[in-house]
Amino acid sequence: MSHDANKYGPPTQRWLRRAVRLPYLWLLLFFLAPFLIIFKISIADPIVAQPPFTALLVWGAHGIQGIRATVENYAFLFRDSYYGIIYLSSLKMAAIGTLLSLLLGYPMAYFIARQPPRRRQILLLAVILPFWISFLLRIYAWIGLLGNHGVINHFLMSVGIIHQPLTMLYNDFAVYLGIVYSYLPFMILPLYSNLERLNLDLLDAAADLGARPWRAFVDVTLPLSIPGIVGGCLLVFIPAVGEFTIPALLGGADTLMIGRVLWDEFFVSRDWPVASAVSVVLLLLLIAPIVWFQHLQNRELEATR
Amino acid sequence: MTRRRSPLLISIACFGYALLYVPIVSVVIYSFNASRLVTLWGGFSTRWYVSLLADDKLLSAALLSLRIAVVSATLATALGALVALALQRVRRLPGRILLSGMITAPLVMPEIITGLSLLFLFISMASLIGWPLNRGASTITIAHITFSMAYVVVVVRSRLAVLDESLEEAAMDLGGRPVAVFFDITVPMLLPALVSGWLLAFTLSLDDLVISSFVSGPGATTLPMLIFAKVRLGVTPDINAITTIIIALVIIAVTTASLITGRRRATM
Numbered sequence: 001m002s003h004d005a006n007k008y009g010p011p012t013q014r015w016l017r018r019a020v021r022l023p024y025l026w027l028l029l030f031f032l033a034p035f036l037i038i039f040k041i042s043i044a045d046p047i048v049a050q051p052p053f054t055a056l057l058v059w060g061a062h063g064i065q066g067i068r069a070t071v072e073n074y075a076f077l078f079r080d081s082y083y084g085i086i087y088l089s090s091l092k093m094a095a096i097g098t099l100l101s102l103l104l105g106y107p108m109a110y111f112i113a114r115q116p117p118r119r120r121q122i123l124l125l126a127v128i129l130p131f132w133i134s135f136l137l138r139i140y141a142w143i144g145l146l147g148n149h150g151v152i153n154h155f156l157m158s159v160g161i162i163h164q165p166l167t168m169l170y171n172d173f174a175v176y177l178g179i180v181y182s183y184l185p186f187m188i189l190p191l192y193s194n195l196e197r198l199n200l201d202l203l204d205a206a207a208d209l210g211a212r213p214w215r216a217f218v219d220v221t222l223p224l225s226i227p228g229i230v231g232g233c234l235l236v237f238i239p240a241v242g243e244f245t246i247p248a249l250l251g252g253a254d255t256l257m258i259g260r261v262l263w264d265e266f267f268v269s270r271d272w273p274v275a276s277a278v279s280v281v282l283l284l285l286l287i288a289p290i291v292w293f294q295h296l297q298n299r300e301l302e303a304t305r
Numbered sequence: 306m307t308r309r310r311s312p313l314l315i316s317i318a319c320f321g322y323a324l325l326y327v328p329i330v331s332v333v334i335y336s337f338n339a340s341r342l343v344t345l346w347g348g349f350s351t352r353w354y355v356s357l358l359a360d361d362k363l364l365s366a367a368l369l370s371l372r373i374a375v376v377s378a379t380l381a382t383a384l385g386a387l388v389a390l391a392l393q394r395v396r397r398l399p400g401r402i403l404l405s406g407m408i409t410a411p412l413v414m415p416e417i418i419t420g421l422s423l424l425f426l427f428i429s430m431a432s433l434i435g436w437p438l439n440r441g442a443s444t445i446t447i448a449h450i451t452f453s454m455a456y457v458v459v460v461v462r463s464r465l466a467v468l469d470e471s472l473e474e475a476a477m478d479l480g481g482r483p484v485a486v487f488f489d490i491t492v493p494m495l496l497p498a499l500v501s502g503w504l505l506a507f508t509l510s511l512d513d514l515v516i517s518s519f520v521s522g523p524g525a526t527t528l529p530m531l532i533f534a535k536v537r538l539g540v541t542p543d544i545n546a547i548t549t550i551i552i553a554l555v556i557i558a559v560t561t562a563s564l565i566t567g568r569r570r571a572t573m
Contacts, residue, residue: 013394013396014483015483015484015487016387016395017395017398020390020391020395022384023384023387023388024388026454027408027454029426030426030448030450031407031410031451032407034423037422037425037429038418038422038425051428051432104320104321104324107314107318107321108317108321110314111314111315111317112318126322126325127325130325130326132504132558132559133548133551133555134511134548135512136512136529136533137532137544137547138328138329140532140536141328142328143536144331144332144335144545145327145331149342151331151335180324181324181325238413239413239416242415242416242418243415244416244515245514245515249536249537259415262418263515266519272425275421276425279417279418279422282415282418286413286415290410293413294406294409297412298409
């Protein structure tokens with residue numbers, strides 16, 4: 001076989017092809033199959049039994065006699081405006097959280113990308129470093145800061161700026177803060193790698209032609225950084241929609257987010273078919289952004305292949 | 306190039322970094338607070354660290370979490386590296402689109418759906434093939450391998466993309482057997498990526514609350530599950546102490562890892 005036709009050598013290709021079957025099977029079994037099961041349960045009737053739902057296939061003396069499926073769980077979600085409100089509220093909160101992350105993350109990424117190379121590395125590391133410390137514990141840290149008797153209120157009152165503690169914990173504000181705080185690195189990294197690659201000659205050309213710095217930014221930098229903006233926003237928005245920990249620890253009783261409702265539906269009400277239907281609808285809502293994200297991800301990696 | 310120092314840009318960046326670090330620093334400071342109250346400074350004390358040592362439930366949860374994290378990170382790194390190599394190197398890989406879809410999806414999948422769906426899988430498997438009869442460490446480990454694999458693949462693929470393939474080609478041309486070339490040349494060159502992939506998988510596993518809560522059974526409580534149960538009721542000083550210990554471990558691990566990978570890069 002000619003060398004350049006297969007630069008990695010055919011025997012390795014064969015070896016790898018065979019070896020990759022193991023993770024392939026793993027993913028089929030532990031990633032894909034669970035989704036089919038969740039869909040199956042979402043079209044079953046809840047019953048008082050173990051497991052608490054009816055079987056999809058009806059078995060008779062001569063094998064499968066029929067299929068029992070229902071759309072009742074989905075109809076329930078649509079009839080009950082409670083779920084509609086929660087889905088909308090989750091999308092809204094994730095969208096606002098994403099926007100706030102972008103408003104903070106963009107200037108930070110821009111700032112880092114414009115530093116000398118050595119300092120760039122340090123500043124970038126400083127963005128990533130907190131990510132290595134437990135997410136749960138970092139969210140917990142905000143409880144001590146934001147509470148009525150928390151560090152921030154205590155400080156503001158002791159210097160006399162406020163006289164009554166500000167309500168900053170157990171409400172939507174705390175959830176937005178939690179989203180921005182936890183997902184900031186996911187916003188900054190794609191933006192940074194985009195802004196760092198930007199052809200600075202274009203900016204110099206704009207400046208030479210007499211463009212004011214702000215105009216050069218709006219007309220040149222901003223349009224060129226759209227792939228980074230989209231990538232960062234998707235990385236924040238998608239997981240934020242289904243977020244559980246942040247609303248559970250920082251949100252108030254009236255903070256409606258689907259992750260929390262799903263948790264309660266499962267652990268408290270134990271209605272598995274409805275919990276499954278809630279998940280399937282959530283997945284359908286997220287499918288467009290997820291496919292978009294995968295498309296971006298693949299384009300990035302294929303470009304280097 | 307014009308490198309302007311915009312005061313607005315600098316203040317936003319300072320605000321951003323403050324946002325990232327103030328909570329962590331405040332937890333570390335208050336972990337040494339003698340007072341039980343969050344805001345009152347009652348003097349320096351290590352009493353919360355001492356009380357941790359006496360907490361058997363907490364220690365066994367921490368041990369369980371560590372065990373799961375080591376096993377799942379190791380397997381996820383092995384499986385993830387194979388997927389990364391296959392996606393990056395094998396031409397006309399059968400089922401390539403499905404594989405790359407299944408491996409990128411966990412990165413953005415809401416944890417709550419992953420957890421719920423895996424639990425349903427384990428329950429169905431138990432009634433079909435009789436395994437797993439009891440959910441616990443083993444089911445949590447499987448779940449963690451599945452989602453952390455995706456992160457390993459991202460790390461290894463980006464390293465493979467910039468790796469010089471000429472060494473491997475030379476070894477092949479000299480008649481090296483593919484498996485030997487793989488372990489003698491490819492693996493050492495990938496080592497920095499494998500180390501960071503492993504560390505990432507390890508941290509993700511150690512940190513996971515939602516997926517573990519779903520796929521765990523009675524008797525298996527991981528550290529995040531225990532912490533969540535405590536934290537739901539508000540601030541507790543011993544959690545501050547745990548956080549500080551974890552921060553110290555992370556700093557040690559990250560420094561060690563960067564020293565190892567840094568030295569390798571220097572010698573290569």
